[in-house]
Amino acid sequence: MFCPRCGKQLDPSSRFCAACGAPVGAAPPPPPPFTASKLFRPRQNRMIAGVCAAFAQEYGWDLTIVRIITAIVCLSGAGAFAYLIAWIIIPDEPYTVPSNGL
Numbered sequence: 001m002f003c004p005r006c007g008k009q010l011d012p013s014s015r016f017c018a019a020c021g022a023p024v025g026a027a028p029p030p031p032p033p034f035t036a037s038k039l040f041r042p043r044q045n046r047m048i049a050g051v052c053a054a055f056a057q058e059y060g061w062d063l064t065i066v067r068i069i070t071a072i073v074c075l076s077g078a079g080a081f082a083y084l085i086a087w088i089i090i091p092d093e094p095y096t097v098p099s100n101g102l
């Protein structure tokens with residue numbers, strides 16, 4: 001066990017670092033895994049894979065309009081391929097873990 005602030009090795013039972021006084025009892029929360037991009041496919045409002053909902057949510061577009069445009073583009077051929085690519089690339093919405101707020 002090491003102090004998160006100064007890196008000094010500590011007794012595992014200690015709650016504060018003897019060197020700098022930083023609290024060391026609780027492990028720091030892990031960073032959320034999807035901070036790099038907000039673009040993800042929501043678990044609700046899905047028609048097929050949630051790709052339309054992902055873009056609508058990210059850019060504030062109207063979901064119905066996004067779907068209509070997507071349908072038109074997909075019918076033209078290349079759009080269906082683009083949809084599949086987006087389906088693969090865009091991650092699922094992460095499950096939200098309720099915070100106790102300490």
Ligand SMILES: [Zn+2]
Pocket residue numbers: 003004005006007008017018019020021022
């Ligand atoms: Zn310390």
